[in-house]
Amino acid sequence: MKKLIEVKNLSVDYITFDGRVRAVNDVSFDIGEGEILGLAGESGCGKSTIAYSLMRLHRPPAMISEGQILFNGKDVLEMDEEQLRDFRWKDTSMVFQSAMNCLNPVKTIEYQFFDIFDAHGLVNSREESIEKAKELLRIVDIPTERLFDYPHQFSGGMRQRVVIAMALALKPKLLIMDEPTTALDVVVQREILQKVYQLKEEFGFSILFITHDLSLMVELCDRIGIMYSGQLVELAPSKEILSKPKHPYAFGLGDSFPTLHGELQEMKGIPGTPLDLKNVPAGCRFSPRCFKATEACKTTPPKLLGAGENRWVSCHHPLPIDGEKIEIVQEAV
Numbered sequence: 001m002k003k004l005i006e007v008k009n010l011s012v013d014y015i016t017f018d019g020r021v022r023a024v025n026d027v028s029f030d031i032g033e034g035e036i037l038g039l040a041g042e043s044g045c046g047k048s049t050i051a052y053s054l055m056r057l058h059r060p061p062a063m064i065s066e067g068q069i070l071f072n073g074k075d076v077l078e079m080d081e082e083q084l085r086d087f088r089w090k091d092t093s094m095v096f097q098s099a100m101n102c103l104n105p106v107k108t109i110e111y112q113f114f115d116i117f118d119a120h121g122l123v124n125s126r127e128e129s130i131e132k133a134k135e136l137l138r139i140v141d142i143p144t145e146r147l148f149d150y151p152h153q154f155s156g157g158m159r160q161r162v163v164i165a166m167a168l169a170l171k172p173k174l175l176i177m178d179e180p181t182t183a184l185d186v187v188v189q190r191e192i193l194q195k196v197y198q199l200k201e202e203f204g205f206s207i208l209f210i211t212h213d214l215s216l217m218v219e220l221c222d223r224i225g226i227m228y229s230g231q232l233v234e235l236a237p238s239k240e241i242l243s244k245p246k247h248p249y250a251f252g253l254g255d256s257f258p259t260l261h262g263e264l265q266e267m268k269g270i271p272g273t274p275l276d277l278k279n280v281p282a283g284c285r286f287s288p289r290c291f292k293a294t295e296a297c298k299t300t301p302p303k304l305l306g307a308g309e310n311r312w313v314s315c316h317h318p319l320p321i322d323g324e325k326i327e328i329v330q331e332a333v
């Protein structure tokens with residue numbers, strides 16, 4: 001699969017009055033053309049910070065301190081303002097964590113579509129804009145006569161569909177969805193994600209999907225990256241990440257989720273609390289909460305290394321699967 005976006009050793013800091021906080025630390029991954037990659041991990045582990053960095057939407061006090069982001073081989077961190085304007089809607093677009101509230105409450109949906117098309121020189125007239133906007137509403141199953149309504153006249157689920165239609169307005173190659181359906185009920189959530197999946201199949205874009213809902217993620221994604229305290233600790237095909245985790249944190253996450261099938265099981269959770277980023281341990285960041293931790297884990301930070309086919313893990317003592325002996329083979333990008 002051809003790589004669409006490559007993130008190499010990305011580190012992002014927040015410069016606060018209390019000092020520098022490293023919210024994303026040395027993270028590397030890629031997303032293939034047409035692939036859906038999920039990012040999971042507890043609140044504050046840096047998922048949104050990565051999403052914002054990919055589009056260079058981070059603002060002070062956030063600062064990309066290290067690393068490289070390549071989009072189709074182009075260096076995103078080197079782009080000037082003009083290149084960025086094109087990159088942001090034409091190459092990649094984002095549905096934000098609070099997307100439903102992104103719509104301007106005092107403008108009709110029609111105006112807000114026009115605003116996007118006009119800013120990118122895509123239409124010559126208002127009529128042309130209306131036609132294009134109707135086409136987009138159709139693909140997210142919203143009746144076209146609703147185009148002239150205001151955001152408050154839509155339900156939450158419909159507003160979310162409008163925002164997704166807007167994100168697809170310039171046919172981007174990468175759609176970033178940061179908890180796009182968190183505020184919606186599970187049925188609407190599922191309908192919207194099914195629609196997004198259909199559109200992805202039709203148009204062939206890639207998706208970076210961020211959510212707390214691991215079961216939703218496993219259903220939708222091709223691969224999933226698990227983050228802990230600013231670091232990517234495991235990257236694996238979605239079918240394997242919960243059933244055959246290699247990182248103790250991924251194992252703990254799997255144990256914290258109820259399964260729909262099989263026998264009733266007690267949920268165990270992960271003991272301890274998330275790290276204070278101002279005070280991280282010298283070794284592995286998960287070591288204070290890890291049931292496999294040894295002295296080495298407390299002093300030496302592990303690297304994200306290849307561990308089997310299409311699998312990466314950052315752990316000194318990865319969990320074996322079905323009695324296999326894990327051999328760490330190659331260093332990640």
Ligand SMILES: Nc1ncnc2c1ncn2[C@@H]1O[C@H](COP(=O)(O)OP(=O)(O)OP(=O)(O)O)[C@@H](O)[C@H]1O
Pocket residue numbers: 014016021023041042043044045046047048049050061062097277
């Ligand atoms: N503007 C800011 N100033 C200082 N620190 C920040 C700022 N924004 C985020 N952070 C810190 O950066 C870390 C990562 O935050 P981020 O929003 O990326 O987490 P997240 O994984 O998206 O969490 P959630 O699941 O709650 O959305 C957190 O510890 C957060 O406190």
Ligand SMILES: [Mg+2]
Pocket residue numbers: 047048049097178
């Ligand atoms: Mg977030």
